[in-house]
Amino acid sequence: MNLVINIYYTGKNGSAKEFAKEMISKGIVDRVRQEKGNKRYEYFFPENDPETVLLIDGWESKEALDKHHKSPMMREIAELREKYHLKIRVEQYTPITDSKDFETVIRERTATRKFKDKKVEMEKINKILEAGRLAPTAKNLQPQKIYVASSDEALEKIDKVSPCRYGAPVVLIVCSDKSMAFTKDDYSTYEMDASIVATHMMLEATNVGVDNIWIEMFDKEELKKEFNLADNIEPICLIPIGYKTDDYKGNPHHHQRKDLKETVKFI
Ligand SMILES: Cc1cc2nc3c(=O)[nH]c(=O)nc-3n(C[C@H](O)[C@H](O)[C@H](O)COP(=O)(O)O)c2cc1C
Numbered sequence: 001m002n003l004v005i006n007i008y009y010t011g012k013n014g015s016a017k018e019f020a021k022e023m024i025s026k027g028i029v030d031r032v033r034q035e036k037g038n039k040r041y042e043y044f045f046p047e048n049d050p051e052t053v054l055l056i057d058g059w060e061s062k063e064a065l066d067k068h069h070k071s072p073m074m075r076e077i078a079e080l081r082e083k084y085h086l087k088i089r090v091e092q093y094t095p096i097t098d099s100k101d102f103e104t105v106i107r108e109r110t111a112t113r114k115f116k117d118k119k120v121e122m123e124k125i126n127k128i129l130e131a132g133r134l135a136p137t138a139k140n141l142q143p144q145k146i147y148v149a150s151s152d153e154a155l156e157k158i159d160k161v162s163p164c165r166y167g168a169p170v171v172l173i174v175c176s177d178k179s180m181a182f183t184k185d186d187y188s189t190y191e192m193d194a195s196i197v198a199t200h201m202m203l204e205a206t207n208v209g210v211d212n213i214w215i216e217m218f219d220k221e222e223l224k225k226e227f228n229l230a231d232n233i234e235p236i237c238l239i240p241i242g243y244k245t246d247d248y249k250g251n252p253h254h255h256q257r258k259d260l261k262e263t264v265k266f267i
Contacts, residue, residue, distance in 0.1 A: 116167070
């Protein structure tokens with residue numbers, strides 16, 4: 001993807017949400033996705049801002065985007081926007097392309113326990129979340145729910161429930177919706193599904209140069225209370241992400257890996 005546009009639509013009394021819903025129900029979203037060169041066209045409904053919806057719009061090239069701007073659909077979109085009296089704010093950028101090769105990513109990923117007070121670029125956060133979105137889940141039910149904690153208030157709550165934020169400016173709270181996961185008798189894949197999603201996100205974070213760690217040490221019940229999570233939403237892990245401090249010496253246990261013959265048997 002060579003070009004990404006974030007469009008924030010804002011309107012009174014939930015009108016931005018109504019606009020997005022009409023875009024979907026009228027089939028405009030599907031039609032844009034079928035345009036040549038479109039890589040992504042998705043609405044997000046931020047829970048902390050009911051007046052705004054975010055459209056993430058990705059294009060293969062500037063030419064494809066120019067063609068989209070000239071398509072008849074643009075008129076329909078403009079009319080809908082006027083109907084709902086929405087204000088828009090647009091951010092356009094070229095996403096990071098300097099990916100590492102896979103071997104490098106799996107060798108470089110390591111637990112970081114001391115983060116700088118430096119923000120993680122939104123573009124990188126989106127890339128990390130997208131890697132989670134592409135993870136496999138049982139029956140493709142995608143029960144994961146990811147909460148991105150980055151406000152002071154949210155980070156304070158994390159500190160109340162875990163000693164392991166290590167100063168990270170962003171914490172991904174990886175949860176799984178038990179009522180949505182594949183279940184058979186007493187067995188459910190909710191934890192496996194979310195773990196694979198979490199692993200995808202950690203590896204993508206490493207890929208884009210964002211340090212990270214998997215945290216299990218947190219009070220799950222307290223976290224549910226602090227963030228008002230419903231009963232069916234089960235926290236699986238926290239992933240603090242950011243940039244390690246210059247003096248961080250690395251995880252001393254990182255290289256202590258068992259020999260393959262201790263963990264693998266050809267049968
Ligand atoms: C399931 C799981 C739970 C973990 N929980 C914690 C934790 O609560 N606190 C912490 O500091 N590190 C935690 N870690 C990080 C591990 O200690 C670390 O990944 C391990 O020592 C291997 O080192 P490496 O990640 O540098 O390769 C956890 C890792 C995993 C996979």
